[in-house]
Amino acid sequence: MRRLLQSIAALSAKHPLVVLIAVSLITGLMAFSATRLRIGNDPQEFLPSHEKVDAHEEIEEKFGGASFSHTLYVRFSPRGGRLNRVAGRYPRDGGRP
Numbered sequence: 001m002r003r004l005l006q007s008i009a010a011l012s013a014k015h016p017l018v019v020l021i022a023v024s025l026i027t028g029l030m031a032f033s034a035t036r037l038r039i040g041n042d043p044q045e046f047l048p049s050h051e052k053v054d055a056h057e058e059i060e061e062k063f064g065g066a067s068f069s070h071t072l073y074v075r076f077s078p079r080g081g082r083l084n085r086v087a088g089r090y091p092r093d094g095g096r097p
Helices: 002-014 016-035 051-063 082-089
Strands: none
Touching: 002 016
């Protein structure tokens, strides 16, 4: 690995113009690619054109609902549990006792 890096450094020192042109070309290609980026926050926008995706959309239209949902799980503590002991220390308005 060290030998590879030394040979790259030697090549760069001997031919700085070639290195500058190569880096400029790579930067230009990356800049062009950046103009083609698409940004969105809806995951369904990025689904491919496929028969399964079409079937899913048709089912969603007929029966409603969303394909992305959130579920909240609530765990109740038995009487005298840690949650009740902690809640008993603080008044209901959220301030300290």
